[in-house]
Amino acid sequence: MLKMIRSEWIKIRRSVVWLLSGVSPIIALAIGTFGYRPKGGFPWEEMLSLLSALHAMLFLPLLAGVYAALLCRYEHAAGGWKQMLAMPVSRTQVYFAKFVILMLLLAVTQALLLIVLLIIGATHGIGSPIPWGTLFASFAGGWLACLPLAALQLFVSVAFQSFAAPLAVNVILTIPNVLVVNSERFGPYYPWAQPMLAMLPRTDYGFGAFHLSMETLAAVVLGSFCVFFAAGWAYFTNKPV
Amino acid sequence: MSNQAWILETRGLTKRLGGKNVVNEVNLAIGKGEIYGFLGPNGAGKTTTIRMLLGLAKPTKGSVHLFGRDIRKERIPILRKVGSLVEYPSYYGHLTAKENLEVVRRLLGVPRSRIDDVLSVVRLTKEADRAVKGYSLGMKQRLGIATALLGQPELLVLDEPTNGLDPAGIQEIRELIKSLPATQGVTILISSHLLSEVEQMATRVGIIDKGNLIYQDGIRMLRERAKSRIRFGVSEPEAAWRLLLSHGYEAAWDRHQLTVERADDRTVAAIVTQLVRQNHQVYRVEEETASLERIFLEMTGTEGSL
Numbered sequence: 001m002l003k004m005i006r007s008e009w010i011k012i013r014r015s016v017v018w019l020l021s022g023v024s025p026i027i028a029l030a031i032g033t034f035g036y037r038p039k040g041g042f043p044w045e046e047m048l049s050l051l052s053a054l055h056a057m058l059f060l061p062l063l064a065g066v067y068a069a070l071l072c073r074y075e076h077a078a079g080g081w082k083q084m085l086a087m088p089v090s091r092t093q094v095y096f097a098k099f100v101i102l103m104l105l106l107a108v109t110q111a112l113l114l115i116v117l118l119i120i121g122a123t124h125g126i127g128s129p130i131p132w133g134t135l136f137a138s139f140a141g142g143w144l145a146c147l148p149l150a151a152l153q154l155f156v157s158v159a160f161q162s163f164a165a166p167l168a169v170n171v172i173l174t175i176p177n178v179l180v181v182n183s184e185r186f187g188p189y190y191p192w193a194q195p196m197l198a199m200l201p202r203t204d205y206g207f208g209a210f211h212l213s214m215e216t217l218a219a220v221v222l223g224s225f226c227v228f229f230a231a232g233w234a235y236f237t238n239k240p241v
Numbered sequence: 242m243s244n245q246a247w248i249l250e251t252r253g254l255t256k257r258l259g260g261k262n263v264v265n266e267v268n269l270a271i272g273k274g275e276i277y278g279f280l281g282p283n284g285a286g287k288t289t290t291i292r293m294l295l296g297l298a299k300p301t302k303g304s305v306h307l308f309g310r311d312i313r314k315e316r317i318p319i320l321r322k323v324g325s326l327v328e329y330p331s332y333y334g335h336l337t338a339k340e341n342l343e344v345v346r347r348l349l350g351v352p353r354s355r356i357d358d359v360l361s362v363v364r365l366t367k368e369a370d371r372a373v374k375g376y377s378l379g380m381k382q383r384l385g386i387a388t389a390l391l392g393q394p395e396l397l398v399l400d401e402p403t404n405g406l407d408p409a410g411i412q413e414i415r416e417l418i419k420s421l422p423a424t425q426g427v428t429i430l431i432s433s434h435l436l437s438e439v440e441q442m443a444t445r446v447g448i449i450d451k452g453n454l455i456y457q458d459g460i461r462m463l464r465e466r467a468k469s470r471i472r473f474g475v476s477e478p479e480a481a482w483r484l485l486l487s488h489g490y491e492a493a494w495d496r497h498q499l500t501v502e503r504a505d506d507r508t509v510a511a512i513v514t515q516l517v518r519q520n521h522q523v524y525r526v527e528e529e530t531a532s533l534e535r536i537f538l539e540m541t542g543t544e545g546s547l
Contacts, residue, residue, distance in 0.1 A: 086296075089317070
C-alpha cells in the first residue's frame with residue numbers, strides 16, 4: 001500500500017495540482033485583507049466565517065472534483081490504468097492510493113487556507129488569543145466532510161474517460177449549494193453542502209441546516225462516505241481495462 | 242502435454258463481447274526462450290487475448306496459465322515475473338523518462354540501479370532527464386519496452402510494439418527485441434498485424450483470425466508450406482506446356498508464363514532435358530517462392546495487411 005502511495009507521489013510531485021491548491025487561499029487572502037470589518041467580541045470567529053464562506057461553499061467542493069479528475073486524467077490519457085494493473089499490485093491498492101492522495105490534496109488546501117487566516121489575523125492586529133479549538137474543528141471538520149464528495153468524484157472520474165464530464169457534473173451540483181445549505185431537510189444529505197455545514201462556525205449562524213448537531217452531520221457524512229466509497233471501489237475492481 | 246513445459250498456456254480461452262466471440266476457444270502454448278509471434282489482422286482478437294493473459298479482462302470461458310499457475314488465482318505472483326507493453330506505451334508526459342521508470346520501480350520494489358540498466362538497454366540514457374511529452378513515438382516505444390523490462394521479467398508481452406513507427410524506428414525496435422532473449426534471458430510474446438515484422442525474429446507463430454487460432458507452429462513449418470514453383474522462359478511456351486503435360490508434369494500455362502509446381506532438382510533437370518531434345522530454346526529457369534505474406538493472406542482471407 002505504501003509503495004503504491006509513494007509511486008503516486010512521483011506523478012503529482014511536479015504537477016499542476018499544486019497551483020490549484022493555492023487558488024482558494026489567494027482569493028481568501030484578498031477577501032480577508034480588504035473585506036474584514038471587525039464587529040463584536042469574536043474577531044477570529046468572524047474572520048473564519050468571512051474566509052470560509054466562499055471557500056467551503058464553492059471552492060472546496062469544486063476542488064474535490066478537479067483533484068479527482070486530475071488524478072485519473074494521467075491514467076486515462078496514456079493508458080496508465082492498463083500499465084498499473086498489469087503490475088503485481090491489487091486493484092484495491094490502486095484505488096485506495098488514489099483516494100489517499102485525493103484527501104491529502106484537500107488537506108493541503110485546508111492547511112493553506114488556515115495559514116492565510118492566521119496571516120490576515122496578524123496583519124489586522126487581532127490580538128485576542130487564537131481560538132485553536134474552533135479553528136481546528138472548522139478546518140478538520142470541513143476536510144472530513146469532503147469524504148463523501150471525494151469518494152463520489154473519484155468514482156465518477158474513474159468511470160469516465162473524459163476529463164470534462166465529471167467536472168461538469170461537479171460544477172452543476174455545486175452551484176445549488178447556495179440554496180441547499182439553507183434547507184434543514186436536504187442540506188445535510190447533500191454531499192456538496194456538507195463541507196460548508198461542517199466548516200462555518202456554529203455560533204454565528206442559526207438557520208437552516210446549521211441547526212443540526214455535529215453528531216447528526218457526522219453520522220450522515222460517514223454513512224454516505226461508506227456507501228459512495230464502496231460503490232466506486234467495487235466498480236473499479238471489476239472494470240475491464 | 243503437461244502444463245509445466247509451457248511458460249504460457251491457454252485452454253479454450255473465450256471472450257464474448259456484444260453477442261459475438263471475439264476470442265474463440267484459443268489454445269496458445271509458448272515455451273521457454275521462444276520469441277512467439279502472435280499474428281492476426283486488426284480486430285482479430287489479439288489485444289483482447291493479451292488483456293486476458295495479463296488479467297486485465299476476465300475470460301468468458303477457458304483458462305490462462307503462466308508459469309504453470311492460474312492467472313485468476315495467483316495474479317500478483319505471476320505478474321511479478323511478467324513485463325508488458327499493451328497497445329501503446331503508457332507514460333506520464335510531464336515526467337522525465339527516469340521519473341516514469343521510478344513510478345513503476347516503486348511498485349515493483351526493484352533496486353534503483355535497474356533504471357539505469359534498462360535505459361541503457363533501450364539506449365535512452367542521454368535523453369533520460371527530458372520530459373516524455375517531447376519524445377518521438379519511437380522513443381516512447383523504447384521507454385515502454387524499458388518499463389516492461391524493469392522488473393527483470395521472465396516473460397515479456399509486447400502488443401504491437403512497432404505500431405505507428407517509421408521504417409527506421411521499426412528496424413531499431415526489431416533489433417532491440419531480437420537481442421533480448423540472449424541478453425536478458427526472457428521469453429517474448431509479440432503481437433503484430435504484419436507478418437513481415439515478426440518473420441525475422443519469431444521462432445514460433447500463432448495466427449488468429451476472427452477470434453480463432455488458425456495456425457500455431459514453428460516459423461519453419463510455415464515456410465515449408467510456402468510452395469515454390471519453377472518458371473520456364475522458353476521460345477514456344479504453349480507447345481512446351483503441352484509437351485510437359487503429356488509427360489505427366491504439373492505444368493501450368495496462363496498465356497504469360499509457363500510454370501511447374503513443386504519441382505525438385507531432379508525433376509527440373511529432366512524437364513530441361515525434355516525441352517532441349519524437342520528443340521525448344523530455354524532462356525530462363527527461375528524459382529518463384531510464394532512469400533509467407535501471401536500464405537497468410539490466403540489463410541486469413543484479407544487484403545493488404547494481415
